[in-house]
Amino acid sequence: MEHGIERVRTTEVGAHVGERIRVAGWLHSLRRMGGVTFLVVRDGWGMIQAVTESESELGELATGEVSVESVITVEGLVVSEQQAPGGFELHNLQVEVITPVTEPPPVSLNKRKITANIGTLLDHAAVTNRHPARRAIFRLTAGITAGFRSTLAIRGFTEIYTPKIVASATESGANVFKLDYFERTAYLAQSPQFYKQMMVGVFERVFEVGPVFRAEPHDTTRHINEYVSLDAEFGFIQDHFTVMAMVRDVIEGMHAPLTEQYGAELALLNVRVPEVPRAIPHIFFPEAQELIFQRHGVDVRGEPDLSPQDERWLCEWALEQYGSEFLFVTGYPMRKRPFYTYPDPRRPEYSNSFDLLFRGVELVTGGQRLHRYEDYLTALEKANLPLEPFKEYIEAFRYGMPPEGGFAIGLERVLMQLTGLPNVKLTTLFPRDINRLVP
Amino acid sequence: MEHGIERVRTTEVGAHVGERIRVAGWLHSLRRMGGVTFLVVRDGWGMIQAVTESESELGELATGEVSVESVITVEGLVVSEQQAPGGFELHNLQVEVITPVTEPPPVSLNKRKITANIGTLLDHAAVTNRHPARRAIFRLTAGITAGFRSTLAIRGFTEIYTPKIVASATESGANVFKLDYFERTAYLAQSPQFYKQMMVGVFERVFEVGPVFRAEPHDTTRHINEYVSLDAEFGFIQDHFTVMAMVRDVIEGMHAPLTEQYGAELALLNVRVPEVPRAIPHIFFPEAQELIFQRHGVDVRGEPDLSPQDERWLCEWALEQYGSEFLFVTGYPMRKRPFYTYPDPRRPEYSNSFDLLFRGVELVTGGQRLHRYEDYLTALEKANLPLEPFKEYIEAFRYGMPPEGGFAIGLERVLMQLTGLPNVKLTTLFPRDINRLVP
Numbered sequence: 001m002e003h004g005i006e007r008v009r010t011t012e013v014g015a016h017v018g019e020r021i022r023v024a025g026w027l028h029s030l031r032r033m034g035g036v037t038f039l040v041v042r043d044g045w046g047m048i049q050a051v052t053e054s055e056s057e058l059g060e061l062a063t064g065e066v067s068v069e070s071v072i073t074v075e076g077l078v079v080s081e082q083q084a085p086g087g088f089e090l091h092n093l094q095v096e097v098i099t100p101v102t103e104p105p106p107v108s109l110n111k112r113k114i115t116a117n118i119g120t121l122l123d124h125a126a127v128t129n130r131h132p133a134r135r136a137i138f139r140l141t142a143g144i145t146a147g148f149r150s151t152l153a154i155r156g157f158t159e160i161y162t163p164k165i166v167a168s169a170t171e172s173g174a175n176v177f178k179l180d181y182f183e184r185t186a187y188l189a190q191s192p193q194f195y196k197q198m199m200v201g202v203f204e205r206v207f208e209v210g211p212v213f214r215a216e217p218h219d220t221t222r223h224i225n226e227y228v229s230l231d232a233e234f235g236f237i238q239d240h241f242t243v244m245a246m247v248r249d250v251i252e253g254m255h256a257p258l259t260e261q262y263g264a265e266l267a268l269l270n271v272r273v274p275e276v277p278r279a280i281p282h283i284f285f286p287e288a289q290e291l292i293f294q295r296h297g298v299d300v301r302g303e304p305d306l307s308p309q310d311e312r313w314l315c316e317w318a319l320e321q322y323g324s325e326f327l328f329v330t331g332y333p334m335r336k337r338p339f340y341t342y343p344d345p346r347r348p349e350y351s352n353s354f355d356l357l358f359r360g361v362e363l364v365t366g367g368q369r370l371h372r373y374e375d376y377l378t379a380l381e382k383a384n385l386p387l388e389p390f391k392e393y394i395e396a397f398r399y400g401m402p403p404e405g406g407f408a409i410g411l412e413r414v415l416m417q418l419t420g421l422p423n424v425k426l427t428t429l430f431p432r433d434i435n436r437l438v439p
Numbered sequence: 440m441e442h443g444i445e446r447v448r449t450t451e452v453g454a455h456v457g458e459r460i461r462v463a464g465w466l467h468s469l470r471r472m473g474g475v476t477f478l479v480v481r482d483g484w485g486m487i488q489a490v491t492e493s494e495s496e497l498g499e500l501a502t503g504e505v506s507v508e509s510v511i512t513v514e515g516l517v518v519s520e521q522q523a524p525g526g527f528e529l530h531n532l533q534v535e536v537i538t539p540v541t542e543p544p545p546v547s548l549n550k551r552k553i554t555a556n557i558g559t560l561l562d563h564a565a566v567t568n569r570h571p572a573r574r575a576i577f578r579l580t581a582g583i584t585a586g587f588r589s590t591l592a593i594r595g596f597t598e599i600y601t602p603k604i605v606a607s608a609t610e611s612g613a614n615v616f617k618l619d620y621f622e623r624t625a626y627l628a629q630s631p632q633f634y635k636q637m638m639v640g641v642f643e644r645v646f647e648v649g650p651v652f653r654a655e656p657h658d659t660t661r662h663i664n665e666y667v668s669l670d671a672e673f674g675f676i677q678d679h680f681t682v683m684a685m686v687r688d689v690i691e692g693m694h695a696p697l698t699e700q701y702g703a704e705l706a707l708l709n710v711r712v713p714e715v716p717r718a719i720p721h722i723f724f725p726e727a728q729e730l731i732f733q734r735h736g737v738d739v740r741g742e743p744d745l746s747p748q749d750e751r752w753l754c755e756w757a758l759e760q761y762g763s764e765f766l767f768v769t770g771y772p773m774r775k776r777p778f779y780t781y782p783d784p785r786r787p788e789y790s791n792s793f794d795l796l797f798r799g800v801e802l803v804t805g806g807q808r809l810h811r812y813e814d815y816l817t818a819l820e821k822a823n824l825p826l827e828p829f830k831e832y833i834e835a836f837r838y839g840m841p842p843e844g845g846f847a848i849g850l851e852r853v854l855m856q857l858t859g860l861p862n863v864k865l866t867t868l869f870p871r872d873i874n875r876l877v878p
Contacts, residue, residue, distance in 0.1 A: 071839045098841055125831075127838050139642075161867070163870075165664070180617045180618075211600070371538065392564075411600070439633075
């Protein structure tokens with residue numbers, strides 16, 4: 001691996017026209033047309049084409065025994081060439097094989113689209129994630145989480161790391177994974193809800209990016225059993241509208257790196273990053289149900305929650321009415337929200353909570369939480385929940401907490417809605433579902 | 440919570456001398472001396488003192504029935520005052536209680552040092568983490584992880600999120616937590632090792648910040664059962680020295696935010712951020728053992744690993760010899776390193792691996808990994824490990840991988856060494872140990 005010429009990333013080749021450089025990466029494709037050989041080198045960031053009419057320039061590749069995905073290094077002269085993908089290519093080559101591959105991968109990685117069925121894609125994720133259209137998704141993942149972090153850090157939020165092994169289920173015993181913990185039973189955290197709330201007492205404004213675990217026994221296109229939750233919580237709010245204003249800024253901040261730094265990935269995936277209105281429109285839950293009745297003749301009034309169809313209808317309406325792909329629905333009924341939810345002071349059967357809908361699907365859930373110790377005692381009693389498992393949690397409220405609230409965003413859900421992928425399992429590197437534990 | 444004057448953070452009060460402002464936060468302390476009342480407001484970022492001789496300015500606080508940790512808002516005139524902590528204080532007050540607290544917290548939060556024993560501290564972490572000396576540690580946590588991320592992002596690394604529920608133990612069946620996974624047995628990831636290696640095939644350079652889980656049945660000052668691992672892995676390396684050079688830059692990059700933005704926390708904790716030498720000294724494992732024999736007369740030559748005492752001795756030597764608080768030990772014997780470790784080509788009983796020692800303790804482990812498929816087959820056989828559980832993992836190597844390596848840093852270990860805290864449990868918000876699952 002000692003070389004005379006320093007390596008250049010494929011994405012930086014264009015800055016070296018007329019120079020002799022070296023690239024390294026995977027042999028993405030190798031085509032021989034008449035006497036001309038086109039090879040494409042894929043490195044961690046992009047791709048570059050190299051062209052030669054000379055067999056000797058190809059080195060070991062000339063034998064035909066070295067497959068695509070072999071790791072190679074290619075020295076060559078950088079030439080501006082309109083016909084070449086990206087506008088540049090390498091001539092006068094010197095190719096060296098670093099790690100030869102003898103058989104092609106189980107799924108072709110150099111077609112524009114990856115055509116295997118989802119089972120095959122996921123079984124071989126270690127390899128299929130190399131496909132440019134697959135890895136572009138995971139590059140966006142990094143961009144979105146970086147945007148989430150920086151938006152909140154600028155606003156005085158502190159990043160926290162809270163335990164994923166917990167003594168009891170967060171909200172209910174359902175859908176929680178059980179664990180052997182030194183001969184006791186423990187659980188995997190369904191959310192960092194209680195921890196982020198406790199931490200409002202410490203830092204006032206906190207966020208966390210971390211795995212959460214849901215033992216939902218469904219195998220659908222919308223379920224995975226482990227996902228990344230983007231959580232935030234903060235104090236000194238007025239009510240849930242303060243939280244919604246923050247959500248709006250965070251959504252915009254999550255998109256900012258995409259348009260600024262991930263243009264190639266967006267183009268490859270044909271993703272249009274949505275405009276986030278300065279003020280996202282909002283509608284009060286019962287009024288949303290009334291609207292559905294008026295517009296579609298379906299009477300969902302009195303239902304405790306919105307159905308997927310309801311959410312799609314409401315998003316259609318928001319797009320027509322406000323030109324917005326986003327819509328807040330506020331005031332979900334208390335009976336469908338967890339015990340720590342703050343009731344609407346004027347209409348106590350409704351809550352100071354919200355969902356953010358985007359392109360027909362719920363993207364964010366949040367709201368104001370109870371912040372007075374006595375209110376927690378009352379709420380637990382009303383929910384028929386014992387005090388004991390919540391003792392350490394509500395201690396934070398016993399010793400002073402301002403009005404506070406927060407929200408949670410499912411990272412994979414965001415990616416699914418943004419990319420239009422048909423299955424949430426395609427938005428995460430190595431998904432976990434009811435049947436899938438590998439890779 | 441509607442107020443005429445916009446709220447100012449306590450850390451920004453100094454920019455408003457001569458103005459009337461409003462701060463909000465927790466009543467950190469309340470002292471009455473003669474006719475003068477001193478109160479300190481603590482918000483999410485810092486503290487500010489307010490002073491008055493008038494009972495009426497104190498509002499509800501004058502009753503004496505409102506305890507410290509009550510949430511309050513204080514309007515006042517900003518005055519420059521050398522005697523005041525921070526150099527500024529508020530006069531001509533108007534105090535309002537937002538959330539009254541009636542009983543003081545179980546551990547006093549307004550003494551310079553927090554004096555409770557560790558059990559009490561951790562039992563009441565929801566409240567004790569509010570103590571300025573406690574929360575400073577967790578602020579450093581955020582700074583260190585931000586520095587880790589930015590250092591690697593600048594160098595072309597992509598952040599990844601890999602599953603924590605896995606089908607088999609990473610390296611050995613020992614020390615792994617078992618899980619009920621839809622009537623099968625699954626495990627909690629002991630490290631993202633295999634996933635980050637697979638992802639070298641996708642992005643070439645990757646990192647992850649996430650929880651890892653070790654079911655070590657020890658209750659010591661150096662063990663926790665869930666911790667945050669800072670992992671990185673990258674391709675196209677020469678050997679482990681390429682990785683060590685990256686580790687050096689990452690350590691420096693983790694410290695950079697501390698000195699730039701966390702001066703108050705460093706001062707409060709009396710932390711001296713170490714100088715990272717441009718080239719950290721290194722010593723080959725058997726030579727380190729020889730050195731110990733020469734200097735201390737203790738013959739550890741031939742031992743397969745270093746003891747804690749050995750590590751302390753070596754650090755003393757590096758400080759004397761090179762003025763460095765850091766020391767790389769390279770070439771640990773293959774028999775003590777995991778099967779995927781790359782052997783030293785010239786001395787195959789030793790490995791292309793390293794540990795980074797800092798102030799007497801191992802801080803980072805890393806090295807070069809095998810990258811050829813055939814080498815994995817041979818190594819698994821040699822280690823008496825079956826192929827089946829590793830099939831999907833080593834598929835990444837079947838289809839082309841460059842020479843690669845990486846490292847892992849234990850976040851809590853870094854904090855412990857940096858702050859000099861006597862117990863690693865004090866470096867994490869809500870630690871998990873063999874006995875502790877709450878809060």
